[in-house]
Amino acid sequence: GAGVSQTPSNKVTEKGKYVELRCDPISGHTALYWYRQSLGQGPEFLIYFQGTGAADDSGLPNDRFFAVRPEGSVSTLKIQRTERGDSAVYLCASSLPDNTEAFFGQGTRLTVV
Amino acid sequence: AQTVTQSQPEMSVQEAETVTLSCTYDTSESNYYLFWYKQPPSRQMILVIRQEAYKQQNATENRFSVNFQKAAKSFSLKISDSQLGDTAMYFCAFMKRSSGTYKYIFGTGTRLKVLA
Numbered sequence: 613g614a615g616v617s618q619t620p621s622n623k624v625t626e627k628g629k630y631v632e633l634r635c636d637p638i639s640g641h642t643a644l645y646w647y648r649q650s651l652g653q654g655p656e657f658l659i660y661f662q663g664t665g666a667a668d669d670s671g672l673p674n675d676r677f678f679a680v681r682p683e684g685s686v687s688t689l690k691i692q693r694t695e696r697g698d699s700a701v702y703l704c705a706s707s708l709p710d711n712t713e714a715f716f717g718q719g720t721r722l723t724v725v
Numbered sequence: 726a727q728t729v730t731q732s733q734p735e736m737s738v739q740e741a742e743t744v745t746l747s748c749t750y751d752t753s754e755s756n757y758y759l760f761w762y763k764q765p766p767s768r769q770m771i772l773v774i775r776q777e778a779y780k781q782q783n784a785t786e787n788r789f790s791v792n793f794q795k796a797a798k799s800f801s802l803k804i805s806d807s808q809l810g811d812t813a814m815y816f817c818a819f820m821k822r823s824s825g826t827y828k829y830i831f832g833t834g835t836r837l838k839v840l841a
Contacts, residue, residue, distance in 0.1 A: 652833075654831030654832050654833050655816070657830070671828070701768060705770070711820070713775065714770075714772075716762075716770035718767060718768050719769070
């Protein structure tokens with residue numbers, strides 16, 4: 613597709629459940645980022661992939677959060693044992709190897725009830 | 726650690742007028758990029774303008790320009806001839822240019838409303 617695609621757009625889950633959020637980057641973009649945006653805040657860095665490998669996962673808040681990008685294209689953010697505090701918009705972005713402009717998707721709004 | 730501060734939570738401007746959004750940052754790095762992103766209600770972040778720290782000349786993109794003061798660590802965005810479509814959240818962001826990681830650090834945003 614022409615832009616970064618994130619699915620689902622919205623996800624409501626019960627506390628304690630497992631969720632997966634998908635990101636389909638722009639074709640040819642080797643860099644991929646996940647961010648979390650809580651209400652009224654700026655995006656907060658979670659993880660950065662260069663190709664298939666996580667080059668920087670220092671923003672993942674705890675071991676319930678995990679992300680993969682097995683073929684260097686689509687990425688999945690996985691959250692285990694969800695908590696109400698995980699409710700936020702999860703943004704994905706991709707860029708060319710020079711990293712000078714990140715293109716963002718429209719995000720997935722996760723609500724944990 | 727790098728930090729980005731936007732001290733204006735909300736601003737408003739009349740259509741066709743000029744408005745300036747403020748941003749300051751803190752870093753010990755010398756090689757970095759600064760960005761302004763726009764986030765309309767659709768949630769999608771859109772790049773407005775980018776500044777490379779080693780360039781002294783201020784970046785401009787049509788109605789958008791920046792005032793980059795490297796010594797003061799200030800990076801303000803000026804929007805000229807404001808349009809209703811400029812209504813959105815605006816985020817200032819910093820990216821360190823070094824090998825291994827290129828993460829963006831965002832400020833808390835400024836909500837801009839353009840009034841008809």
